[in-house]
Amino acid sequence: MTIEAQYGVPTVAVHTDKFDRVVRSVASVNGMPGLQQVFVPQPVMGKSARELRAYVDGNDPLTGRLVMQEVIEGLTRPFDDEDLKPVEFDRSTPRLCAPDTEENLHRLFLENNWTDTLPIVLPTEERVAAMLAHTHRKADEVVGHMRPTYFREYWEYTVEKVAVNAVMAGARPEYLPVILALAATGASARGSTTSSMAAMAVVNGPIRHEIQMNSGTGAMAPYNHANATIGRAYGLLSQNLQGGSVPGLTYMGSQGNNYAYNSVTFAENEERSPWEAFHVQQGFKPTDSTVSVFTGCRSTAFTLGLREKHWREHVRNMLRGMDPHIPPTLLLDPITARQFIDRGGFRTKATLIDWLYDNARMPASEYWDYQLVQNYLYPRATFGEEPWASKLKAAPDELIRMFRREDIHVVVVGGETNGYWRIMGCTYQKTVSVDEWR
Amino acid sequence: MGMNDKLTVLNPIGFAPTVTRKELAPRLDTLDGKTVYLVDCRFDDSDVFLKQMQAWFAEHMPGVRTVFKPISSVYLKDDPTTWEEIRARGHAAVVGVGH
Numbered sequence: 001m002t003i004e005a006q007y008g009v010p011t012v013a014v015h016t017d018k019f020d021r022v023v024r025s026v027a028s029v030n031g032m033p034g035l036q037q038v039f040v041p042q043p044v045m046g047k048s049a050r051e052l053r054a055y056v057d058g059n060d061p062l063t064g065r066l067v068m069q070e071v072i073e074g075l076t077r078p079f080d081d082e083d084l085k086p087v088e089f090d091r092s093t094p095r096l097c098a099p100d101t102e103e104n105l106h107r108l109f110l111e112n113n114w115t116d117t118l119p120i121v122l123p124t125e126e127r128v129a130a131m132l133a134h135t136h137r138k139a140d141e142v143v144g145h146m147r148p149t150y151f152r153e154y155w156e157y158t159v160e161k162v163a164v165n166a167v168m169a170g171a172r173p174e175y176l177p178v179i180l181a182l183a184a185t186g187a188s189a190r191g192s193t194t195s196s197m198a199a200m201a202v203v204n205g206p207i208r209h210e211i212q213m214n215s216g217t218g219a220m221a222p223y224n225h226a227n228a229t230i231g232r233a234y235g236l237l238s239q240n241l242q243g244g245s246v247p248g249l250t251y252m253g254s255q256g257n258n259y260a261y262n263s264v265t266f267a268e269n270e271e272r273s274p275w276e277a278f279h280v281q282q283g284f285k286p287t288d289s290t291v292s293v294f295t296g297c298r299s300t301a302f303t304l305g306l307r308e309k310h311w312r313e314h315v316r317n318m319l320r321g322m323d324p325h326i327p328p329t330l331l332l333d334p335i336t337a338r339q340f341i342d343r344g345g346f347r348t349k350a351t352l353i354d355w356l357y358d359n360a361r362m363p364a365s366e367y368w369d370y371q372l373v374q375n376y377l378y379p380r381a382t383f384g385e386e387p388w389a390s391k392l393k394a395a396p397d398e399l400i401r402m403f404r405r406e407d408i409h410v411v412v413v414g415g416e417t418n419g420y421w422r423i424m425g426c427t428y429q430k431t432v433s434v435d436e437w438r
Numbered sequence: 439m440g441m442n443d444k445l446t447v448l449n450p451i452g453f454a455p456t457v458t459r460k461e462l463a464p465r466l467d468t469l470d471g472k473t474v475y476l477v478d479c480r481f482d483d484s485d486v487f488l489k490q491m492q493a494w495f496a497e498h499m500p501g502v503r504t505v506f507k508p509i510s511s512v513y514l515k516d517d518p519t520t521w522e523e524i525r526a527r528g529h530a531a532v533v534g535v536g537h
Binding site: 001002003004005006007008009010011012013014015016019023028029030031032034035040043044045046047048049052053055056057068071072075076077078079083084091093094095096097099100101102103105109114122123124125128146150153154155156157158160161164165168236240241242243371375376378379380382383385 | 441442443444445446447448449450451452453454455456457458459460461462463464465466467468469474475477480481482483484486487489490491493494498499508509510511512513514516521522524525528529530531532533534535536
């Protein structure tokens with residue numbers, strides 16, 4: 001789109017056929033519905049040169065016409081009136097839905113893809129007003145902007161729109177400041193990526209107790225109203241305020257992700273943690289209330305405790321099992337957090353992170369051959385961006401670091417019924433003040 | 439409240455930006471004698487695919503000069519250096535492969 005619109009070069013874009021609806025939609029909302037697009041079969045990844053030559057010689061699976069004929073026509077055929085017609089479609093958002101019965105409204109919300117398909121609480125004016133009473137912010141104040149993927153346009157949303165989605169999720173009004181802070185991150189919990197990511201939200205500070213969030217036994221399970229509904233609200237507001245999350249159109253996660261039901265939302269167990277709280281690490285005061293957002297949650301590794309003889313090897317094995325494109329965040333039960341001090345002498349989270357950074361390694365040849373490293377890190381290395389450019393100079397057998405130090409994190413959560421702990425593969429996005437949204 | 443009573447509820451959807459039309463570039467009369475950039479978005483195995491397309495042009499339309507051009511970094515980053523090169527030295531572009 002950039003080459004065509006900003007640089008004036010006639011362009012054809014080639015895509016795989018699974019992305020038909022999404023790429024046509026992206027072109028339209030970017031004001032270029034006439035963009036010339038040609039399709040080949042899915043997948044391209046992993047196919048041999050001979051197989052891909054067959055794609056070139058073959059037909060567009062959507063039109064049945066020759067791929068190369070479409071490419072050449074796309075560059076040479078003059079545009080007709082259909083291609084050049086004005087871009088006009090109604091994108092306004094009414095404040096209210098048309099009055100209807102409760103049953104019909106539930107059906108409307110479900111059929112419009114405004115829910116996570118579980119029953120919702122209908123956002124009546126009374127319920128939304130009760131929600132809004134728990135923030136000093138004005139209902140029409142803009143909270144932020146969000147989009148499901150890089151190529152789509154940002155949508156905008158107000159305090160009232162966030163409150164509507166909070167009601168739908170079943171959240172209590174006193175949770176609203178946390179939900180507004182989540183919306184203010186601008187980080188979507190409904191990313192469109194084919195990799196089926198989910199988000200994770202960690203709450204710190206006094207708000208945890210004020211709204212009775214759980215940081216102990218079962219904190220990441222469905223046993224606490226605040227944890228459950230705040231996380232659900234984060235998902236609903238993401239899909240509705242960014243312009244949708246519809247499979248094949250604005251959501252392309254191939255397998256999907258159950259974490260997305262409530263975005264792994266919990267409070268850190270600051271009281272039982274031997275270390276400083278996560279938000280303090282990010283520059284906030286212990287008395288501040290915050291929420292921190294991580295995205296890209298897909299993989300977890302777990303084990304029980306740290307064995308005296310081989311704990312180092314066990315942790316290294318867990319790290320080696322991760323895709324090196326997505327860094328580790330350790331979710332430690334307080335028992336295991338103290339074990340890391342007893343076994344390794346890590347008296348701060350920072351010293352533990354130093355050790356993880358230095359011990360997560362793999363041979364350079366294996367590292368560079370990961371598909372996601374090829375897609376996202378190798379191009380940056382060849383562009384001269386560090387630390388990847390230096391890694392590119394390593395010999396094939398050299399053990400190179402898998403992650404950047406600043407991307408590794410540690411959060412303490414759990415009720416000490418045992419020392420189970422896990423590593424979540426995810427990317428830290430930001431920490432936002434809850435207090436500013438009270 | 440009865441089952442047939444009507445409720446008024448708020449719409450949960452955010453506010454979309456206004457769509458403004460972007461002009462498409464004029465098409466070429468012919469590709470013969472022209473330079474077509476085959477722009478590799480460096481995603482999955484798009485380079486292998488575009489090199490096969492380059493071979494197709496060499497076999498079937500030898501009057502077309504093709505340039506295989508990987509973008510400078512990842513597709514998530516704008517690449518004005520490459521776009522300027524295409525505008526200065528090329529006449530058309532094929533970008534792929536979006537998966």
